[in-house]
Amino acid sequence: MFSLSEENYLKAIFHLETAYKSGVSTNALAEEMQTKASSVTDMIKRLSDKDLVNYKRYQGVKLSEAGKDAAIEVIRKHRLWEVFLVEKLGFNWDEVHEVAEQLEHIKSEKLTNELDKFLEYPKRDPHGDPIPDAKGNFAVANRVLLSELKKGEIGICVGVKDSSAEFLQYLDKNNISLGKEIEVKEKEDFDQSMLIKMDGKELRISNQISANLYIKTT
Amino acid sequence: MFSLSEENYLKAIFHLETAYKSGVSTNALAEEMQTKASSVTDMIKRLSDKDLVNYKRYQGVKLSEAGKDAAIEVIRKHRLWEVFLVEKLGFNWDEVHEVAEQLEHIKSEKLTNELDKFLEYPKRDPHGDPIPDAKGNFAVANRVLLSELKKGEIGICVGVKDSSAEFLQYLDKNNISLGKEIEVKEKEDFDQSMLIKMDGKELRISNQISANLYIKTT
DNA sequence: AAATTAATTTAGGCTAATCTAAAAAATTGA
DNA sequence: TCAATTTTTTAGATTAGCCTAAATTAATTT
Numbered sequence: 001m002f003s004l005s006e007e008n009y010l011k012a013i014f015h016l017e018t019a020y021k022s023g024v025s026t027n028a029l030a031e032e033m034q035t036k037a038s039s040v041t042d043m044i045k046r047l048s049d050k051d052l053v054n055y056k057r058y059q060g061v062k063l064s065e066a067g068k069d070a071a072i073e074v075i076r077k078h079r080l081w082e083v084f085l086v087e088k089l090g091f092n093w094d095e096v097h098e099v100a101e102q103l104e105h106i107k108s109e110k111l112t113n114e115l116d117k118f119l120e121y122p123k124r125d126p127h128g129d130p131i132p133d134a135k136g137n138f139a140v141a142n143r144v145l146l147s148e149l150k151k152g153e154i155g156i157c158v159g160v161k162d163s164s165a166e167f168l169q170y171l172d173k174n175n176i177s178l179g180k181e182i183e184v185k186e187k188e189d190f191d192q193s194m195l196i197k198m199d200g201k202e203l204r205i206s207n208q209i210s211a212n213l214y215i216k217t218t
Numbered sequence: 219m220f221s222l223s224e225e226n227y228l229k230a231i232f233h234l235e236t237a238y239k240s241g242v243s244t245n246a247l248a249e250e251m252q253t254k255a256s257s258v259t260d261m262i263k264r265l266s267d268k269d270l271v272n273y274k275r276y277q278g279v280k281l282s283e284a285g286k287d288a289a290i291e292v293i294r295k296h297r298l299w300e301v302f303l304v305e306k307l308g309f310n311w312d313e314v315h316e317v318a319e320q321l322e323h324i325k326s327e328k329l330t331n332e333l334d335k336f337l338e339y340p341k342r343d344p345h346g347d348p349i350p351d352a353k354g355n356f357a358v359a360n361r362v363l364l365s366e367l368k369k370g371e372i373g374i375c376v377g378v379k380d381s382s383a384e385f386l387q388y389l390d391k392n393n394i395s396l397g398k399e400i401e402v403k404e405k406e407d408f409d410q411s412m413l414i415k416m417d418g419k420e421l422r423i424s425n426q427i428s429a430n431l432y433i434k435t436t
Numbered sequence: 437a438a439a440t441t442a443a444t445t446t447a448g449g450c451t452a453a454t455c456t457a458a459a460a461a462a463t464t465g466a
Numbered sequence: 467t468c469a470a471t472t473t474t475t476t477a478g479a480t481t482a483g484c485c486t487a488a489a490t491t492a493a494t495t496t
Binding site: 085088089090091095098099102103106107108110111114115117118 | 324
């Protein structure tokens with residue numbers, strides 16, 4: 001069994017590995033974990049002793065198979081609890097993160113699997129992220145950022161890259177939610193801002209917005 | 219906010235206070251917490267520094283108002299989660315304790331209150347124990363132990379004193395559950411064992427059983 | 437290729453929560 | 467009452483997880 005802190009590190013490494021294919025640097029991990037590089041080195045040693053990561057001094061860190069399994073299990077629980085909070089308890093999608101950060105560490109295989117069943121085996125969490133199944137299998141995300149679409153292209157909003165409360169509240173305020181069809185009417189060369197059409201109305205959004213919205217093109 | 223360990227101590231003191239009205243002794247608390255007396259002394263000092271307990275050396279410990287409030291909040295969460303596990307996720311009443319021990323430490327007032335609402339404000343947990351409401355008010359238990367009934371008396375089973383998996387499994391095996399009507403047909407002077415009638419059938423039970431079953435007499 | 441800068445690790449401390457062993461205080465009982 | 471026993475506290479270690487400051491290694495410039 002892993003400690004709360006170990007689980008958080010494993011999760012962070014997992015998320016960073018997509019960006020740092022050749023190994024996650026100590027500094028990147030320190031940034032992600034909001035801690036000091038020296039603390040990261042300490043923890044990496046502990047995780048390495050438990051064979052959850054592969055580590056050579058000054059070379060960055062990668063999850064082992066066991067580490068990956070553990071990370072995916074935590075992510076599975078996090079996302080299932082998010083679905084529970086929104087679907088069953090009426091939380092808004094910008095209110096679930098902090099609570100799910102706690103709930104993801106509850107240890108009970110039966111609990112996780114019964115929760116999954118109770119929620120009818122959801123495939124995605126409220127932010128559109130895929131939920132691993134009991135075997136750790138992910139749905140592969142076949143999506144692009146809205147910022148990558150060209151003028152005239154159309155797609156469905158399927159997820160958010162940034163799930164901070166601030167960003168989600170901006171989306172709520174502008175009625176942007178998962179499932180909405182979005183058409184790129186104009187795209188500014190200078191700052192990448194866009195004029196989009198949604199619900200029959202036009203809306204101008206900055207690149208900061210479009211670069212955090214996942215779209216499935218139709 | 220309190221640490222996991224602090225919350226567990228507060229809860230233990232709360233439970234022991236009913237038996238030790240004049241203050242909970244260090245040894246009793248060590249026994250309850252499955253730890254050493256010296257560790258208890260350490261923690262009592264910490265709780266005392268935070269004004270969660272009143273403590274004078276060698277005199278046992280009592281919860282302050284703040285300590286009592288904190289303990290009741292933890293107990294409220296524990297029992298609500300037990301209801302959730304049984305009612306919504308299909309756990310048996312002998313499987314919920316360990317998981318609820320973890321869930322009771324999740325910090326989110328909104329979560330607790332929305333869970334309470336989702337469960338339709340249950341008054342009792344699966345073992346018949348009262349659930350404090352959001353203000354910390356308990357239903358007062360108006361019940362006696364089955365072992366206190368005399369021959370010929372009748373009552374309804376409303377709770378268990380021991381909620382260990384072993385005891386609950388014994389009850390399951392003998393079809394004893396909350397809500398059942400029980401009549402004392404015979405009571406043995408020598409060992410206090412009883413012959414009881416339930417569901418039209420007779421069953422002989424030892425004092426260890428009858429002293430752990432709460433009854434509401436009709 | 438040497439020098440500077442940046443990243444990483446080591447060394448040494450700190451705190452919460454635990455432990456063992458010893459000391460001190462309270463209780464019991466002859 | 468006072469000696470023996472029990473209970474409780476103190477003293478001193480230990481571990482996980484974090485910190486700061488210093489040292490080391492790697493990367494980048496010139």
